[in-house]
Amino acid sequence: MIVPSLSQQDIAVLREDTPGVSQLIHFNNAGTGLALKPVLDAVKQHLDLEAQLGGYEAAAASKPRMDTFYTSLAALIGCKPHSIAYIENATRAWNMAFYGIDFRQGDRIVTGRSEYVSNYLAFLQMKQRKGIEIDIVEDDASGQIDLPALKAAVGKKTRLIALTHIPTFSGLINPAEDVGDIAQAAGVLYLLDACQSAGQIPLNVHEIGCHMLSGTGRKYLRGPRGTGFLYVSDNVLDQLDPPFIDLQSANWTADNTYDLVPHARRFETWERYVAGQIGLGVATTYAIGFGMERIGNRICALAAQLRSELSGQTGVTLHDKGARKGGIVTFALAGETPLQTKARLGGSRINLSVSSASSARIDLPHRELDAVVRASVHAFNTESEIERFVKALASLS
Numbered sequence: 001m002i003v004p005s006l007s008q009q010d011i012a013v014l015r016e017d018t019p020g021v022s023q024l025i026h027f028n029n030a031g032t033g034l035a036l037k038p039v040l041d042a043v044k045q046h047l048d049l050e051a052q053l054g055g056y057e058a059a060a061a062s063k064p065r066m067d068t069f070y071t072s073l074a075a076l077i078g079c080k081p082h083s084i085a086y087i088e089n090a091t092r093a094w095n096m097a098f099y100g101i102d103f104r105q106g107d108r109i110v111t112g113r114s115e116y117v118s119n120y121l122a123f124l125q126m127k128q129r130k131g132i133e134i135d136i137v138e139d140d141a142s143g144q145i146d147l148p149a150l151k152a153a154v155g156k157k158t159r160l161i162a163l164t165h166i167p168t169f170s171g172l173i174n175p176a177e178d179v180g181d182i183a184q185a186a187g188v189l190y191l192l193d194a195c196q197s198a199g200q201i202p203l204n205v206h207e208i209g210c211h212m213l214s215g216t217g218r219k220y221l222r223g224p225r226g227t228g229f230l231y232v233s234d235n236v237l238d239q240l241d242p243p244f245i246d247l248q249s250a251n252w253t254a255d256n257t258y259d260l261v262p263h264a265r266r267f268e269t270w271e272r273y274v275a276g277q278i279g280l281g282v283a284t285t286y287a288i289g290f291g292m293e294r295i296g297n298r299i300c301a302l303a304a305q306l307r308s309e310l311s312g313q314t315g316v317t318l319h320d321k322g323a324r325k326g327g328i329v330t331f332a333l334a335g336e337t338p339l340q341t342k343a344r345l346g347g348s349r350i351n352l353s354v355s356s357a358s359s360a361r362i363d364l365p366h367r368e369l370d371a372v373v374r375a376s377v378h379a380f381n382t383e384s385e386i387e388r389f390v391k392a393l394a395s396l397s
């Protein structure tokens with residue numbers, strides 16, 4: 001089978017469009033993707049327009065560019081533009097879906113060890129507020145969510161399956177489609193946190209079978225910070241009540257009640273970072289232009305190369321798990337804490353991140369890890385950057 005990947009020409013274009021690559025090696029794309037020039041230009045252009053015309057006037061003049069946000073995100077995840085909401089970050093996007101569910105005492109949420117810590121905090125709050133219960137499904141031997149155990153955990157009281165597709169702290173790609181089959185068979189709401197997968201690997205909400213999906217602009221999509229999106233299927237709109245409404249999401253009716261606007265935009269607020277919306281549309285269109293399958297294959301291949309080179313280094317312990325792995329590579333180096341590794345390589349202008357137990361409460365401590373170094377690659381990174389990175393890592397005397 002031929003695996004479509006990016007050509008050398010594509011990679012050259014990606015690097016030309018990424019001004020930061022001449023200054024540093026950026027292996028922190030799971031934190032923020034390194035800025036893309038077309039996105040920067042679009043954001044700056046809109047800010048300039050606001051200064052020249054006024055903010056409302058600039059937004060009116062940029063309406064088609066604002067609409068591109070919806071059409072491009074819809075194309076990215078395989079849905080209709082009306083099923084996409086623009087929200088200021090992925091956390092709030094996820095919150096708008098989660099807190100829109102009318103949980104009752106005794107309802108159960110089924111989740112896995114990869115769940116993002118902020119999501120889990122929301123479960124804890126709902127437990128305190130409404131008396132819901134949380135069921136954590138263990139990983140299977142490969143490290144991904146255990147599908148038979150998940151199926152067994154879903155019962156009459158299960159209201160929601162909440163899954164993080166790619167955890168922030170591991171190379172794992174969870175089998176979101178198989179989880180979707182289980183959710184569909186059980187008739188249970190399925191909320192997917194696709195923060196790390198959006199822009200990293202191809203996504204299709206119909207193949208996945210999720211009802212709600214949240215994503216961020218700032219990571220693998222390489223959009224502006226402070227931008228995010230929410231997908232909500234038309235099929236579950238009647239099961240969700242937006243936790244907040246405003247004059248964008250609802251209309252005040254003559255009889256002093258209100259109607260929610262149709263589709264996913266009932267989860268939006270009127271006021272927004274317009275330049276960010278335009279920028280995220282440009283970033284998404286850019287990714288689609290190269291093809292998400294090719295981008296995803298390139299990212300996974302680079303990360304596999306990095307894991308393979310690291311596994312040959314003395315003192316390096318790799319910590320990625322899962323049958324399928326993506327662009328996040330986690331490890332630790334003997335004789336140095338992850339924070340020290342990050343600081344040392346930062347001195348050589350290599351950007352890394354550290355995932356600590358506090359941001360992976362139900363996973364890293366379970367694996368008896370306090371912290372891991374996180375090196376997350378993107379399609380614009382190169383094989384030679386990996387060589388330089390591994391050399392710099394090995395220079396610890």
Ligand SMILES: *Cc1c(COP(=O)(O)O)cnc(C)c1O
Pocket residue numbers: 089090091092116164166167168193195196215216217218227228
């Ligand atoms: C980063 C991240 C988030 C939060 O995204 P924001 O846009 O910063 O709110 C949520 N879930 C996962 C898995 C993440 O990695």
